[in-house]
Structure formats: C-alpha cells, structure tokens
Amino acid sequence: NAGVTQTPKFQVLKTGQSMTLQCAQDMNHNSMYWYRQDPGMGLRLIYYSASEGTTDKGEVPNGYNVSRLNKREFSLRLESAAPSQTSVYFCASRAAGYGTDTQYFGPGTRLTVL
Amino acid sequence: GDSVTQMEGPVTLSEEAFLTINCTYTATGYPSLFWYVQYPGEGLQLLLKATKADDKGSNKGFEATYRKETTSFHLEKGSVQVSDSAVYFCALSNAGGTSYGKLTFGQGTILTVHP
Numbered sequence: 001n002a003g004v005t006q007t008p009k010f011q012v013l014k015t016g017q018s019m020t021l022q023c024a025q026d027m028n029h030n031s032m033y034w035y036r037q038d039p040g041m042g043l044r045l046i047y048y049s050a051s052e053g054t055t056d057k058g059e060v061p062n063g064y065n066v067s068r069l070n071k072r073e074f075s076l077r078l079e080s081a082a083p084s085q086t087s088v089y090f091c092a093s094r095a096a097g098y099g100t101d102t103q104y105f106g107p108g109t110r111l112t113v114l
Numbered sequence: 115g116d117s118v119t120q121m122e123g124p125v126t127l128s129e130e131a132f133l134t135i136n137c138t139y140t141a142t143g144y145p146s147l148f149w150y151v152q153y154p155g156e157g158l159q160l161l162l163k164a165t166k167a168d169d170k171g172s173n174k175g176f177e178a179t180y181r182k183e184t185t186s187f188h189l190e191k192g193s194v195q196v197s198d199s200a201v202y203f204c205a206l207s208n209a210g211g212t213s214y215g216k217l218t219f220g221q222g223t224i225l226t227v228h229p
Contacts, residue, residue, distance in 0.1 A: 004157075031215060042118075042203060042219035043158075058216065090157060094215055101146045101165070101207045101215050105157040 002026055004106035006091050012112045013081045021076040021109050023091030031094040032074035033058075033103065034066060036087040043090060049074055081113045116141040120204050120220035127194055127227050135189040135223045137178075137204035145206040147171075147180050147187040148217070152201040161189075161202070194227045201225070 007022045025032065030051045035043040045058030049068040063085060065077045074093075078085060088110050092103040121136040139147065146165045150158040162171030167182035176191045187204060204220040 033216060040221055042221045043217070044219075045216050048216055092158075092217075102148070102160055102163060103207075103215075103217055105150075105159070107157040 004091055004093055004104055006089075006106035006109050008109060009107065010110050012114065013078075014114050015082060017081050018077070018079050019081065019111075020078075021089055021091075021111075022073070023075065023106060024073045025091075025093040025104070026072065027093060027095070027104065028071070029093035029095050029104075030071070032068065033092040033094070034064075034074070034076045035090045035092065036060065037090060037108075038087050046076065046089075081111075083113045085111065086113045087111060116145070116206060116208055116218045118204050118206055118218055118220040120202075120223050123222070124224035124226060127225070129196055129227055129229050130193045131227075133189070133191040133194045133198075133225070135202055135204075135225070137187045137189065137220060139185050139187065139204075139206050141185075141206055141208055141218075143208060145208045147178070148205045148207065149176070149178055149187070149189050150203040150205060150219075152203065152222075154200070158203065194225075196227045196229055199225055199227045 004025045033048045034046040037043045047066040049055045052071045067075050088108050090108050091106045094103045117140045148163045149161040151161045162173040164171040164180035170179045178189045201222045203222045205217045
C-alpha cells in the first residue's frame with residue numbers, strides 16, 4: 001500500500017497563476033483533509049471531506065477550492081495564487097467509525113508563490 | 115473552540131538525556147489526543163495516541179498520559195537519541211458534533227539531539 005500520495009512535491013508559482021494539488025489514498029478511507037503548515041503555527045485545516053460527495057470549510061479556506069473526485073482522490077485548487085499562500089501543504093485521510101480517529105498524512109507539497 | 119498549546123521551542127539535548135515536551139489542551143467533550151512526529155523533509159507520522167482519560171500511549175520509548183484533570187498530554191522519553199531529532203506536534207481530535215474528526219494542532223516543538 002502506498003498510503004497517502006501527493007503531487008507535485010515542489011512547485012513555484014508567480015502571483016496570479018493557478019494550480020491544483022493532487023492527493024490520493026489507497027486505504028479505503030472515508031474522510032480526507034487538506035492542511036497548510038507555516039512556521040510557528042502548526043498545521044491549520046483548509047478544507048475537509050467527511051465522505052465522498054461532501055466538502056466543508058476548515059479554519060483557513062479563503063483563496064482555495066477543493067474537489068472530492070471519488071473516494072480515493074481529493075484535490076486542492078488555488079485559482080489565483082498569492083505570496084501569502086507560500087506554505088507546505090499536507091493531505092491526510094481517516095477511516096470512519098468509533099475508535100478510528102487516527103489521520104494518515106502524505107509527504108507534502110512545498111509551494112512557493114513569488 | 116478547541117485549542118492545543120505546546121511548550122516553546124526549540125529544545126536542544128545531548129544524547130541519552132531525558133526529554134519532556136509539555137502539551138495542554140482546551141476542548142469540549144472527550145477528545146482523543148495524539149503526538150505526531152515530522153522528520154526533516156517528510157510528512158507527519160503518528161507517534162502515539164490516547165483516547166480516554168488516564169490512558170497512556172507509548173511507542174519507540176516515548177510515552178504520554180492523558181490527564182483530564184490537568185488537561186495535559188506531556189510527551190516524555192527517558193533517553194533520547196540523535197535519530198529522535200525532529201519536529202513534534204501535539205494534537206487533538208474531537209469527533210463529536212460536526213467536527214468530523216478534524217485535528218487541532220499545537221504549534222510544534224523542534225527537538226535537536228547532539229551526540
């Protein structure tokens with residue numbers, strides 16, 4: 001099993017450009033999440049998908065959109081990138097049900113917006 | 115809302131020293147508590163967890179006890195190694211209500227262990 005995979009690993013954008021970060025999991029998990037990691041601030045939730053076909057905003061959703069394409073895939077889109085979106089982005093997934101609250105993380109995408 | 119506070123870092127220790135990283139939380143209900151570790155250039159890995167009061171999570175020589183009375187989940191290790199150098203995150207998951215099990219993280223503590 002690959003677990004949670006993310007592409008690309010690194011990306012440099014100019015202000016105003018758009019891009020989509022891809023995430024896929026092969027653990028048959030229902031819930032998926034996108035976080036951003038900034039120095040001294042831990043990880044903050046951008047969007048999540050509790051199950052296939054649903055998405056909801058997290059703490060810092062402005063400037064982002066998401067698509068839960070199917071049970072495996074959850075993408076994050078930046079429509080018009082800004083320097084404030086320079087960060088490391090992590091995707092995570094979680095099984096459903098009582099006692100299964102552990103999230104599994106991908107390796108991350110390091111994004112720089114110039 | 116829910117929140118997690120970790121001790122300020124970075125922490126620098128010599129090999130075989132004792133490690134404590136403090137973590138306290140604020141949450142409604144009965145959250146699960148986690149420690150995640152991030153090695154350089156990698157994603158987060160679950161280190162240990164505890165799902166109810168007085169539970170002790172342990173893994174790779176690390177331990178943490180869920181103390182509801184002090185709302186704490188401090189991470190300890192008796193003898194650290196150079197390979198333990200990483201960033202450590204305390205987190206909670208409040209699966210009740212509409213939170214859908216999302217994690218709330220502390221700010222992270224950088225640990226550096228010297229030979």
